[in-house]
Amino acid sequence: MTEPRRDSRWWGWGDPDVPTELGEAAERMLGERGISTGADASPPEIDRVEIPEAVPVDERVLSAAGAENVFTGNEDRIRHANGQNYLDLLELREGRLQHAPDAVIVADSGPRIAAILEACASAGVAVVPFGGGSSVVGGVTPLKGDHESVISLDLAGLRGIEVDDRSLTAKLGAGLRGPEAEALLAERGFTLGHYPQSFEYATIGGFAATRSAGQSSSGYGRFDSLVSSIRLITPEGELSTLSTPHTSIGPALREVVVGSEGILGVIPDVDVRIRPLPAARRYEAWIVEDFEAGCEIVRGLAQADRLPTIIRVSDDSETEVNLAMALPSGTAGSLFRRYLKLRGREGGALVITGYEGSPAAVHRSRSDVAREIRRGGGVYLGQAAGKGWEKGRFHGPYLREALLERGVLVETLETAQQWSGHRNLYETVRAALKSELAANGMEGIVMCHLSHAYRDGASLYFTVISTQGPDGGAANWPKVKRAACAAIQSAGGTLSHHHATGRDHAPWIEGEIGTSGIEALAALKERFDPSGIMNPGKLLDASRAGSDPPSR
Numbered sequence: 001m002t003e004p005r006r007d008s009r010w011w012g013w014g015d016p017d018v019p020t021e022l023g024e025a026a027e028r029m030l031g032e033r034g035i036s037t038g039a040d041a042s043p044p045e046i047d048r049v050e051i052p053e054a055v056p057v058d059e060r061v062l063s064a065a066g067a068e069n070v071f072t073g074n075e076d077r078i079r080h081a082n083g084q085n086y087l088d089l090l091e092l093r094e095g096r097l098q099h100a101p102d103a104v105i106v107a108d109s110g111p112r113i114a115a116i117l118e119a120c121a122s123a124g125v126a127v128v129p130f131g132g133g134s135s136v137v138g139g140v141t142p143l144k145g146d147h148e149s150v151i152s153l154d155l156a157g158l159r160g161i162e163v164d165d166r167s168l169t170a171k172l173g174a175g176l177r178g179p180e181a182e183a184l185l186a187e188r189g190f191t192l193g194h195y196p197q198s199f200e201y202a203t204i205g206g207f208a209a210t211r212s213a214g215q216s217s218s219g220y221g222r223f224d225s226l227v228s229s230i231r232l233i234t235p236e237g238e239l240s241t242l243s244t245p246h247t248s249i250g251p252a253l254r255e256v257v258v259g260s261e262g263i264l265g266v267i268p269d270v271d272v273r274i275r276p277l278p279a280a281r282r283y284e285a286w287i288v289e290d291f292e293a294g295c296e297i298v299r300g301l302a303q304a305d306r307l308p309t310i311i312r313v314s315d316d317s318e319t320e321v322n323l324a325m326a327l328p329s330g331t332a333g334s335l336f337r338r339y340l341k342l343r344g345r346e347g348g349a350l351v352i353t354g355y356e357g358s359p360a361a362v363h364r365s366r367s368d369v370a371r372e373i374r375r376g377g378g379v380y381l382g383q384a385a386g387k388g389w390e391k392g393r394f395h396g397p398y399l400r401e402a403l404l405e406r407g408v409l410v411e412t413l414e415t416a417q418q419w420s421g422h423r424n425l426y427e428t429v430r431a432a433l434k435s436e437l438a439a440n441g442m443e444g445i446v447m448c449h450l451s452h453a454y455r456d457g458a459s460l461y462f463t464v465i466s467t468q469g470p471d472g473g474a475a476n477w478p479k480v481k482r483a484a485c486a487a488i489q490s491a492g493g494t495l496s497h498h499h500a501t502g503r504d505h506a507p508w509i510e511g512e513i514g515t516s517g518i519e520a521l522a523a524l525k526e527r528f529d530p531s532g533i534m535n536p537g538k539l540l541d542a543s544r545a546g547s548d549p550p551s552r
């Protein structure tokens with residue numbers, strides 16, 4: 001029997017033993033910008049959290065699951081009630097949940113999943129596949145749809161690994177978290193190289209179901225490109241793709257499963273492409289004139305096939321905030337200020353580069369990249385600042401907890417666009433965010449970085465840190481998010497480069513994939529999930545087409 005995991009903060013992100021502190025510089029910066037609220041938004045004790053009463057789980061589902069795998073205690077229901085977007089976290093901290101699964105069922109094998117789905121389909125019980133619960137788009141919100149009850153199907157019991165060291169592939173259980181998968185691979189001398197910021201808790205199944213991208217995806221590839229073959233267990237049987245490097249047999253069914261966000265079935269395991277552990281790693285930081293100059297350097301590198309393993313460019317606002325909050329302000333901050341002074345500049349854009357591979361490959365790539373950054377006007381800040389970024393690369397969500405604790409609104413959203421429209425997308429979304437914050441009386445910072453680049457374009461990742469405004473964050477954030485989605489679509493960007501659709505983007509996807517696209521997805525859903533039990537209200541949500549993103 002595997003129990004659901006209970007090792008993170010139930011009200012938010014992270015290991016409860018890792019403190020969430022802002023530090024003096026960050027406190028000062030927030031104060032200077034009028035964002036410090038002085039509020040105490042600590043969560044209540046878990047036994048004071050109000051949750052909807054549970055509907056008893058149908059006997060057929062209980063017997064398919066095995067009674068020992070069914071958990072109906074409040075703590076488990078609360079831990080599976082929300083993902084990790086701002087509204088999720090606000091609701092948890094307020095201690096009043098609108099939705100909670102009626103039961104959490106831990107799946108431990110493919111046949112068990114098939115039996116549970118069959119029982120849920122005949123009993124009319126909605127099923128929400130749950131990996132790490134790190135969705136930031138409402139992907140794991142336990143909505144019932146037209147059904148009487150809903151279970152959260154936790155895949156924590158699926159943690160197997162089989163390595164084919166001749167083909168350099170591995171079959172990884174869907175429930176393995178990022179660090180668990182990397183540790184199992186490292187024991188055998190390999191790596192997957194997938195490091196999203198949610199690495200600590202997000203799972204292999206979740207990466208596949210959301211087409212995730214990691215911080216090292218320029219070098220190792222996005223998760224979808226790491227998938228060699230995949231399996232999907234649906235209420236109407238199993239779909240699996242051949243383990244082959246490539247096939248020209250029809251449209252790629254692998255792509256139907258990758259990104260299916262739990263609406264068609266459950267991914268029990270994924271065959272991924274792996275690599276030998278890198279023998280050398282080097283991370284460094286640069287400062288360039290401004291965001292546009294940084295993006296141009298990245299475009300040049302991408303189009304010359306010279307991207308390093310990691311390359312990120314922060315705009316001026318993010319550079320300033322990063323230096324105050326995330327990077328060790330000591331070294332990077334003082335170097336940054338010294339260089340600005342020397343060059344008589346007001347501000348600049350931080351560029352982080354990372355190289356992983358054999359020592360010769362790292363050396364070669366580093367020389368190429370450094371030459372191009374210098375040619376683009378970049379100034380070297382050294383390896384200490386790069387290492388500082390590397391060390392703190394998964395710490396951002398802990399800082400967010402510290403901000404939420406003070407009643408500050410913190411949220412992110414991301415998009416991508418071709419190079420010809422990239423600058424316009426940046427300006428349009430930034431302007432929309434700023435103007436909507438102002439319209440709602442919110443004092444805030446809007447910052448952005450580029451973290452995933454291609455020959456034809458790149459992603460943009462926005463972070464908003466602001467006061468909640470007079471009407472409160474729960475009322476105001478949906479308005480800001482709506483303005484951002486509208487701006488993204490008006491500038492030809494995608495609703496999401498890697499966070500996926502979930503519940504939040506579902507009302508907007510027709511604008512991206514068109515009516516035929518929606519109908520094609522609906523036909524697939526009808527084939528694999530005719531009773532509509534799989535993750536209702538996510539990805540495809542015809543009932544809410546054209547409406548606003550949900551408020552809580």
Ligand SMILES: Cc1cc2nc3c(=O)[nH]c(=O)nc-3n(C[C@H](O)[C@H](O)[C@H](O)COP(=O)(O)OP(=O)(O)OC[C@H]3O[C@@H](n4cnc5c(N)ncnc54)[C@H](O)[C@@H]3O)c2cc1C
Pocket residue numbers: 013083084128129130131132133134135136139140155174195196197198201202203204205206207208209210211212213214215260261262263265266267268397498499500502535538
């Ligand atoms: C702090 C933070 C940082 C983040 N950084 C990144 C980032 O750098 N890159 C990135 O891509 N994303 C990022 N995300 C978003 C999120 O981590 C990813 O979407 C991740 O891939 C979700 O994995 P998970 O295991 O937590 O999935 P969950 O949140 O549990 O589920 C996500 C969706 O996939 C479905 N699902 C999960 N497992 C399965 C399965 N086995 N079979 C079928 N459906 C399934 C769920 O039903 C849901 O719709 C971040 C989130 C947070 C909170």
